[in-house]
Amino acid sequence: MNVGKVIHVAKREFASTAMTKGFIIGALVLPAVFAAIMPLIMVLIESAAPPAEVGRVAIADRSGQVGGLLAERLTPEALTEARGDAPKELAEQAESGEQPDTGGIASAAASMIGEVPRFQIDALGPDADIEDAKGRLLESHENKADLTLAIVEIDADAVERTEGETQFGGYTLYTRPEVDVRTSSTIENTVERAIKDTRYRIAGVDADELRALTRVRSGGVQEVTEAGTRESNKALKLILPFAVIMLLFMGVMTGGQYLLTTMVEEKSSRVVEVLLSAVSPMELMAGKILGQLLVGSTLLVMYAGVGILALVFFSMLDLLEWTDLLYMMIFFLIAYVMIAAFMAAIGSAVNELREAQSLMGPVMIVLVLALYMSFPVSLSPSAPWAVAMSFIPPVSPFAMLARIASTEPPDAWQIWLSILISSLAAWGMVWIAAKIFRVGLLMFGKPPNFTTLIKWIRMA
Amino acid sequence: MRSVRKTFGKKVAVEGIDLDVPAGELVGFIGPNGAGKSTTIRMIMSILFPDSGELSVLGKKSAVESKDRIGYLPEERGVYKKMKVGAFLRYMGALKGLGGPGLGKTADEWLERVALGDVKNKRCEELSKGMQQKVQFIGCVLHEPDLIILDEPFSGLDPVNMRLLRDLIREQHDAGRTVIFSTHVMVQAEQLCDHIVMIHNGQKVIDDPIGAIRSRYAPRIVRFEGLNGADASAAVGGLAEIAHVSATDGQAEAHLADGVDPGRAIAAMTAAVPMARVELHRPSLEDIFIDMVQDTADKDERERLRAQLRQDGTPTEAGGAS
Numbered sequence: 001m002n003v004g005k006v007i008h009v010a011k012r013e014f015a016s017t018a019m020t021k022g023f024i025i026g027a028l029v030l031p032a033v034f035a036a037i038m039p040l041i042m043v044l045i046e047s048a049a050p051p052a053e054v055g056r057v058a059i060a061d062r063s064g065q066v067g068g069l070l071a072e073r074l075t076p077e078a079l080t081e082a083r084g085d086a087p088k089e090l091a092e093q094a095e096s097g098e099q100p101d102t103g104g105i106a107s108a109a110a111s112m113i114g115e116v117p118r119f120q121i122d123a124l125g126p127d128a129d130i131e132d133a134k135g136r137l138l139e140s141h142e143n144k145a146d147l148t149l150a151i152v153e154i155d156a157d158a159v160e161r162t163e164g165e166t167q168f169g170g171y172t173l174y175t176r177p178e179v180d181v182r183t184s185s186t187i188e189n190t191v192e193r194a195i196k197d198t199r200y201r202i203a204g205v206d207a208d209e210l211r212a213l214t215r216v217r218s219g220g221v222q223e224v225t226e227a228g229t230r231e232s233n234k235a236l237k238l239i240l241p242f243a244v245i246m247l248l249f250m251g252v253m254t255g256g257q258y259l260l261t262t263m264v265e266e267k268s269s270r271v272v273e274v275l276l277s278a279v280s281p282m283e284l285m286a287g288k289i290l291g292q293l294l295v296g297s298t299l300l301v302m303y304a305g306v307g308i309l310a311l312v313f314f315s316m317l318d319l320l321e322w323t324d325l326l327y328m329m330i331f332f333l334i335a336y337v338m339i340a341a342f343m344a345a346i347g348s349a350v351n352e353l354r355e356a357q358s359l360m361g362p363v364m365i366v367l368v369l370a371l372y373m374s375f376p377v378s379l380s381p382s383a384p385w386a387v388a389m390s391f392i393p394p395v396s397p398f399a400m401l402a403r404i405a406s407t408e409p410p411d412a413w414q415i416w417l418s419i420l421i422s423s424l425a426a427w428g429m430v431w432i433a434a435k436i437f438r439v440g441l442l443m444f445g446k447p448p449n450f451t452t453l454i455k456w457i458r459m460a
Numbered sequence: 461m462r463s464v465r466k467t468f469g470k471k472v473a474v475e476g477i478d479l480d481v482p483a484g485e486l487v488g489f490i491g492p493n494g495a496g497k498s499t500t501i502r503m504i505m506s507i508l509f510p511d512s513g514e515l516s517v518l519g520k521k522s523a524v525e526s527k528d529r530i531g532y533l534p535e536e537r538g539v540y541k542k543m544k545v546g547a548f549l550r551y552m553g554a555l556k557g558l559g560g561p562g563l564g565k566t567a568d569e570w571l572e573r574v575a576l577g578d579v580k581n582k583r584c585e586e587l588s589k590g591m592q593q594k595v596q597f598i599g600c601v602l603h604e605p606d607l608i609i610l611d612e613p614f615s616g617l618d619p620v621n622m623r624l625l626r627d628l629i630r631e632q633h634d635a636g637r638t639v640i641f642s643t644h645v646m647v648q649a650e651q652l653c654d655h656i657v658m659i660h661n662g663q664k665v666i667d668d669p670i671g672a673i674r675s676r677y678a679p680r681i682v683r684f685e686g687l688n689g690a691d692a693s694a695a696v697g698g699l700a701e702i703a704h705v706s707a708t709d710g711q712a713e714a715h716l717a718d719g720v721d722p723g724r725a726i727a728a729m730t731a732a733v734p735m736a737r738v739e740l741h742r743p744s745l746e747d748i749f750i751d752m753v754q755d756t757a758d759k760d761e762r763e764r765l766r767a768q769l770r771q772d773g774t775p776t777e778a779g780g781a782s
Contacts, residue, residue, distance in 0.1 A: 270538030
């Protein structure tokens with residue numbers, strides 16, 4: 001095999017795939033645009049806060065005990081004050097580990113809610129007919145401030161249980177359909193708090209005391225390692241294997257698909273025999289596989305690079321074991337060679353891309369299976385079936401990588417055994433593919449089926 | 461080539477061909493479509509491998525070891541549609557082991573020579589089929605190979621480009637290179653070759669210099685036309701020197717009797733009838749070929765072959781077994 005020729009073929013393969021507008025736009029520009037758009041979307045969401053809603057809220061308080069407090073709490077001043085508490089509370093919850101996120105969401109939420117609504121309160125009295133009251137929601141007024149936006153109906157047993165019942169009553173909120181969801185939820189929250197506080201008062205409990213009693217502060221999960229104690233990041237650790245497998249799948253599929261496409265193009269444009277006058281079939285196949293390997297690696301390195309940058313940015317780089325990256329590259333190489341060999345064989349055997357689809361069906365099923373199976377594998381990486389899968393090609397690169405990236409990585413000997421088995425399988429597939437390739441290249445006419453391919457393997 | 465045999469499944473494509481092509485020769489492979497020409501050429505190129513028999517190319521066991529010294533224009537040829545013409549030629553040159561800054565210059569010079577100087581930066585798909593063919597020919601000779609193999613190089617070319625290509629092939633031959641080309645149109649071979657190899661049904665039926673073929677198949681037919689359109693057939697047919705008279709394509713033809721000298725026959729014919737034209741007809745390769753396969757082929761088959769050997773159309777969709 002003439003290495004120089006292989007490199008020339010690989011160079012052309014890479015240039016004709018990766019230096020095209022389609023590739024640059026599809027693989028590089030689109031993700032970049034998405035990344036650039038994300039902050040923009042955040043800004044848009046923030047600026048999309050609703051205008052302060054103006055109008056009337058009617059209260060039909062059947063219990064006769066909540067209405068006054070509620071009317072007080074629905075004034076703009078009270079709402080502003082309550083809102084000031086909300087982010088604080090969220091932040092406190094986050095700190096105490098009740099919620100996974102930090103104060104970021106709370107402040108974003110606050111800005112999303114916008115200015116507090118300016119309500120005028122109408123007390124309807126405990127016996128008001130609700131059907132009559134609903135009529136107000138259908139009325140129209142010149143002055144927006146005169147429109148009734150919502151009616152709150154508080155049940156008679158909202159704060160004091162009916163004799164013999166264990167449960168309290170509640171409330172119902174009627175609104176105009178056009179009322180913003182953020183406004184109606186402000187009303188809901190306020191009503192709920194008013195009812196709760198009234199219940200506490202009646203029960204003789206101090207509301208602040210109760211809140212203090214029910215809140216538990218937690219120091220989070222701390223992992224103790226040789227290097228020191230650090231915050232556990234279990235959630236991200238679960239996501240990491242998925243990300244790694246998706247990257248692997250994407251890199252392998254991109255390279256493989258392009259390989260198939262260029263191979264079919266060379267055949268259908270009949271350029272293949274011209275090439276064979278200069279290179280041997282094996283040099284051609286090796287060059288093409290190598291060229292598309294570069295294409296796949298380019299994508300992989302780029303996306304993985306972005307991922308690593310993100311980890312650096314959020315200072316979570318310690319999540320990543322550098323040996324894992326090495327394993328990822330090795331398994332990418334193996335998985336790619338397996339798929340590429342197959343794609344080259346199929347590409348050489350057919351005349352059109354359409355004909356390739358039927359032959360590709362089984363391969364795609366295996367690949368997608370490998371992809372999906374990696375998820376359960378990463379969740380139970382030491383289950384016997386997961387261990388078995390990580391040694392059975394062509395699923396093994398995916399399954400083993402999922403195990404490596406999981407929370408219980410396998411022993412090194414297992415990894416290297418899997419690498420050995422998978423490499424042998426990849427070598428075998430290249431050997432078979434080479435046979436099909438040699439025969440298929442000059443076969444035009446009727447597209448082959450699997451039986452024909454097997455005949456070719458015997459023939460070559 | 462020694463006793464080279466190649467089968468595709470049950471079909472025998474090439475049956476025991478022996479062939480020597482001396483260095484510096486210009487050899488034409490002729491034969492109808494499906495005769496085994498392309499298969500033979502592909503085996504010379506080590507693109508296909510014979511089932512049995514041996515062959516050596518440029519002193520090596522197979523062409524694989526000397527690909528850079530061979531220029532090959534396959535019958536099934538194409539270009540990368542999206543690639544620029546200049547880039548395509550540079551790529552072909554690079555695959556043939558050329559390199560350096562001289563490569564681009566050589567490619568440009570060649571494009572100028574075949575009147576394609578302005579297409580260098582065009583994509584291959586923008587070129588006509590004939591233009592693409594010229595580009596492919598350049599790709600085949602760019603690296604100044606010792607052996608040039610052209611499979612049906614003339615198909616799809618217009619008369620002007622056919623002449624251009626003929627001149628280019630002759631020029632390569634004059635430069636001392638060995639040229640093998642195949643064609644199913646006999647006239648092209650007659651115009652160009654020193655040496656003819658005729659293949660029929662996978663077997664070599666002729667392998668001789670063109671002069672030797674001519675002398676072996678000495679003219680035995682006199683074409684004639686009576687003066688003022690008079691029908692001279694009856695009078696000519698009555699002569700002792702003439703075996704019988706026939707008509708081919710509207711031409712009256714007198715077939716000489718065995719052992720009769722053509723000169724004597726012509727003298728006898730002009731003496732017998734006033735003639736507007738009397739002409740000793742040299743057999744074309746086409747005639748010879750039809751004559752050779754006569755034993756095996758019936759009349760319809762002969763006519764079909766004759767039509768095929770004249771037709772200068774595009775080759776039929778050839779599979780691996782062409």
